[in-house]
Amino acid sequence: MDAPLAVRARGITKCFGDVVALDGIDFDVAPGHIHGLVGPNGAGKTTLLGLLLSLAVADEGSLEILGAPVGRNLGGVAGFVDGPGLYPSLTARQNLAALMGLHGRDRKTPKIDGVLGEVGLTDVADDRVRGFSLGMRQRLGLAAALLTEPRLLVLDEPANGLDPAGKKHVHGVLDRLAAEGTTVVLSSHRMDDLEALCSEVTILATGRVVFTGPLGKLSAENGELDHRLRTSDPGKARALVAAAPGVRVADPEADVFVVRALTPALDELVLRLAKDGIAVRELAPVVSPLEAAFLALTEQPEAGR
Structure with a gap:
C-alpha cells in the first residue's frame, strides 16, 4: 500500500x-x-x-x-x-x-x-x-x-x-x-x-x-531559453550556428555569443559542432529554467495594458 x-x-x-x-x-x-x-x-x-x-x-x-x-x-x-x-x-x-x-x-x-x-x-x-x-x-x-x-x-x-x-x-x-x-x-x-x-x-x-x-516538467514547458555558447573555434561555430534549424543567435560578432532555442534544437547543434571538430567549452542558460519560468508565470501586467 x-x-x-x-x-x-x-x-x-x-x-x-x-x-x-x-x-x-x-x-x-x-x-x-x-x-x-x-x-x-x-x-x-x-x-x-x-x-x-x-x-x-x-x-x-x-x-x-x-x-x-x-x-x-x-x-x-x-x-x-x-x-x-x-x-x-x-x-x-x-x-x-x-x-x-x-x-x-x-x-x-x-x-x-x-x-x-x-x-x-x-x-x-x-x-x-x-x-x-x-x-x-x-x-x-x-x-x-x-x-x-x-x-x-x-x-x-x-x-x-x-x-x-x-x-x-x-x-x-x-x-x-x-x-x-x-x-x-x-x-x-x-x-x-x-x-x-x-x-x-x-x-x-x-x-x-x-x-x-517536477523541475523537469517545468523546464520542458518553459519554451525557448537563451544559452551562452563558447567554443574552441568561434568563427567556424558562428557560421554553423547561423545555419542551424530552430536556433536564433544574439551578439553574432562576439566570441561568446547567445543562442536561443528549444532543448532538441540545442542538442542537435551540439552534435553538429562536435561533428565539425568544434569543442563546446560552455553551453549554459543565461537565466535558469526555474527563474525563467518564475518570471513568466508571476509577472504582473503593467497598469493600463
Missing part, C-alpha cells in the same frame, strides 16, 4: 482582514522529497508554511499532514518561519538544551552535540547567540528542528545569510535527510538553491498555485 502524502491540501483559503493570502490552493508533497516553494513577495509562501507548522488555521479547505488532519497530530513536524526563534542571551548549546526541556527530554543528551556538529556549529557551541551572524542563526535553527527527528521539516529561507561553505553544508544535511525518508518543504528566493536541492517545486502568485510538479 502506498504511503500517504506528507502534505495534502485541498481548497485552502486564508484571509487576513480584506487581504486574501491563499485563494483556494491545492498542494501535495510526496514523502521523502525536497519540495521547493517559490513566489514573489506577498504570494502566500509564508502563510502556507505557517499552516504546515500549525501556526495558523485555514479559513476554508482541508489540510492533512503525515496522513492526518492538521491539528490532530502535531508530532513529527518541525521547522521555522521568518527565521528561527532563539534566545540571544543563551549559548547555542543552551538554546538546544532549553528546547529539549520543553519537549520533556533529557537536556544532557549527546544528541545536542550531534546536531551542532551536523550543522557545523561545534566550534561556537558555547558562544552566546547574540553574537551570531544571520547564517549561523539559520544553522542553529536547523539544528533545533533536527533535535525532534521530524518526518516533515518546514524551512523558510534556510540558506539566508550563508557563505558558500555554509550553504554546501546545509545542502548536504537536507539531501541526507531526504535520502533517509524525511520530507522537506522549503521556501527560497535563491533559484540556484532550489534547483540544486528540489525534485519538485510549487510556484505561487497572488495566493494561487500557478505551477506544481
